[in-house]
Amino acid sequence: MAETARLAGFIDDTEFSDIPLDAIEAGKRAIRDYAGVAVFGSQHAVGNRLSRYVERFEPGKHATVFGRGTASATGAALANGGFGHAVDYDDTFESIVIHPTSPTFPAALAAAELVDGAGQDVMTGYLVGVEAAFRIGHATYPSHYDQGFHATGTIGTFGGAVAAGCVLGLSPTELTHAFGIAASSASSLKKNFGSMTKPYHAGHAAEMGLRAALLAQDGFTADPEIMEGPIGYGEVMTPGGDYDPSVITDGLGSDWAIHDIGFKPYPSGVITHAAMEALRRIVIEEDLEPSDVERVVVTLDDAATEMLHHKQPTDALQAKFSIEFCLAAILLERDVDIHAFSDEYVQSDQAQSTIQLVERAFEPNLFGDEFAGYGGRVVVETVDGSEYVEEERRAPGGPSNPIAEERWIDKFETCAGTVLRDDQVDDLKRAIDGLEDQGSIAELTTAVTPE
Numbered sequence: 386m387a388e389t390a391r392l393a394g395f396i397d398d399t400e401f402s403d404i405p406l407d408a409i410e411a412g413k414r415a416i417r418d419y420a421g422v423a424v425f426g427s428q429h430a431v432g433n434r435l436s437r438y439v440e441r442f443e444p445g446k447h448a449t450v451f452g453r454g455t456a457s458a459t460g461a462a463l464a465n466g467g468f469g470h471a472v473d474y475d476d477t478f479e480s481i482v483i484h485p486t487s488p489t490f491p492a493a494l495a496a497a498e499l500v501d502g503a504g505q506d507v508m509t510g511y512l513v514g515v516e517a518a519f520r521i522g523h524a525t526y527p528s529h530y531d532q533g534f535h536a537t538g539t540i541g542t543f544g545g546a547v548a549a550g551c552v553l554g555l556s557p558t559e560l561t562h563a564f565g566i567a568a569s570s571a572s573s574l575k576k577n578f579g580s581m582t583k584p585y586h587a588g589h590a591a592e593m594g595l596r597a598a599l600l601a602q603d604g605f606t607a608d609p610e611i612m613e614g615p616i617g618y619g620e621v622m623t624p625g626g627d628y629d630p631s632v633i634t635d636g637l638g639s640d641w642a643i644h645d646i647g648f649k650p651y652p653s654g655v656i657t658h659a660a661m662e663a664l665r666r667i668v669i670e671e672d673l674e675p676s677d678v679e680r681v682v683v684t685l686d687d688a689a690t691e692m693l694h695h696k697q698p699t700d701a702l703q704a705k706f707s708i709e710f711c712l713a714a715i716l717l718e719r720d721v722d723i724h725a726f727s728d729e730y731v732q733s734d735q736a737q738s739t740i741q742l743v744e745r746a747f748e749p750n751l752f753g754d755e756f757a758g759y760g761g762r763v764v765v766e767t768v769d770g771s772e773y774v775e776e777e778r779r780a781p782g783g784p785s786n787p788i789a790e791e792r793w794i795d796k797f798e799t800c801a802g803t804v805l806r807d808d809q810v811d812d813l814k815r816a817i818d819g820l821e822d823q824g825s826i827a828e829l830t831t832a833v834t835p836e
Contacts, residue, residue: 427452514548538573545594565607
């Protein structure tokens, strides 16, 4: 059986009871991380504009919009997916460049609201959606990403389609058509990094994934073998010839992809995080202030050059892809969170002057084959002639380099607490912790709506 049909069969066969407890618990952690970031993102400049669009052109009462109200199901998926990625603080796979939850969970949740689904339905849909995104992502990596596609948007569309299709109870045949529809709906370019369109990619993926599932449910057709063949998605999207269909089919249901998810400690492109963490250690251990520093030299892998577009950012979105700003913020704040990534902060004289202390350098294969971990080396030269060197070979927050639990908890409470009252933040935690219980969707959707 070919990969499209094999994946559809796995989704159809998977029941909540088939999913290991550790995968369920890992899924709830990822959903909590997403929910906090999405609630905050709902009030961000990106969130405000997406909300206005949805209110005008995709209104309705079918599904919940985080931090707002309601909309059509596809409108809610668009908004909630964009909210999750609005400040680039959402989770990411450690082994591949994809943010899985923002395009996947909103599609599952909106689909469940359409059919009055239970928490178990949402959890099952979400976990198999993450699985599909992980496998299709790896099957097309690195050629697809290197070609300039933002896989969170392209591959994430399949994750959204699978998540929604599972919740809606699509048959294997309907699922293969949903894959075909999703394949023709998936698009996102890395050229848009540092603009509002990057977070839109995640929302677009969630909306298109849900739409693909709904169309397939109604009998809309597509090629049922969309991944296969010379003009199938796999070959077309990997001009380097890297497509490996066995990655999609081998071991389905054994090693769950949810365990590859890591949680960001900083609201910026993950390529900046290892260097930020290395500088954070130096600044804290040596008790340095910007006035103590003569120069900071950061070395990253050559592959980072295409993501770090902005040496001198002028707004918060550009700053997320500026290694200069990210390290300047560490020098100024030590512990950097959402509050440093505002237009006002980025444009401040203090931030702009501190940026001038940072110099970038690149090396091919900096840490051998570990680029997937986005490693970095930082050298700090002080005004008194001292020099401090730190390396971080993998981005903090992933399974192989986890962040401290208190940092993850503080991230959720800070993000959600900027929009919700303390009791609502507690309600949101409780709703996610009990998501597999019947009736918990209403608790969740109520918790993410400010009174």
